[in-house]
Amino acid sequence: MATQEASRSVVTEASGSYADLAYERIRDRLIMLDIRPGEPINDGKLAAEIGVGRTPVREALKHLERDHLVVSFPRRGTFATAIDVTELSSISDLRQHLEPFAARRAAENALPQVREELRAKAAEVRGLDALGDDRNTLMRFDTSVHRLIYRATGNPHLEDVLIRYDNLATRIWCLVMDRLPDLAHHITEHADLLDAIADGDADRAEQLARDHVAGFESEIRKVL
Template sequence: MAVMLEDSIAGEEDLSLSERAYRHLRDRLIMLDIRPGDPINDGKLAAELGIGRTPVREALKRLESDHLVVSYPRRGTFATIVDITELADVSELRESLEPLAANRAAKLATPALRAEIRETAAAIAGMDGDDDPYDLMRYDIKVHRLIYRAAANAHLEDVLIRYDNLATRIWCMVLEKVPSVSSHIAEHVELLEAVADGDSERAAKLALEHVTSFEQAIRNVL
């Protein structure tokens, strides 16, 4: 199951080289394809992406502000360590902001976005419980970014993407120990349907329940 991660209406061809590098590296970092603590070689990454070093370096600066990489003088740049102790702080913010985004999305989503939301809900409802857990997590990311975009508030979208990225890294650290990844992702079906139906109160309630169950699932395996 191939799942594309997107958080903008803009197509790949419309993005600057720096933005393309940023999104590519960001998603590798949050899915732990680049492991915590790994050194990041800008020259190698530039060659892999087929672009110059300058846009990669610009992307790395943004990723440092996202707390996904850290740079040390004369040592280089490294993927940040995943700090499980941040779970409570990240969850506290998400428990306030995720319901807000879901509420706004239910009220403000465009017809085109509501159609995309319904298609995503149907795709998740038809998933096999034996799907690869990392593919399931990519669906989780896609769902959240879709709701954030539908909320029609660029500042809220930016903040929530950053915190969802940090939460996803924590989840991926314990993914092999979590017994209910598929059921966690399946929770999105009701949430997406509530947003598509314009039921703002139900969407907010389900969003809060989802974030709460996410935190509990991780705590259960720690």
């Protein structure tokens, strides 16, 4: 009996892990527009590509629907959500409050080992030329910077909300990035922010984050 219960526990844990893996892989494809807005989602194809079963993929898609990255229609299937650039103001309005707050909390709360990660990431940002000029690579790097800052807050609920809105903002960014003249500069701005958080300078971190979000919206509006 105990053996059967342990076996069920392992299966459940593995299924959860596979669903998490599927969620992360599909989310990244949706954010980077590898799955284009409005494109139908083929769960069988995704399962084969990721190397998991259909059940974890379907669980992942339910989570992604809550994130507003996919939408399901009865008898029609599941699709990547369209990108509505008119939502930019609403998304930016939230991020102008949340991102500075997160930067302050990260500066106040980051653990010592996380502060070392922040300093290392700042050094990577300053050496951005090593990444070349591939825009998808640059955008994935930008996403990794934001994820690190959110994790540094030490607040998983705040981190979850921040990731959700950063995902939506990044989709808009990817939609127009070919028309942006200096994508690398937008990312190198993070170096000072990362240093401020690592140094525990909450006031400076908060202001730099606020300026960054405002600059993001301004750059997008120039090309829309």
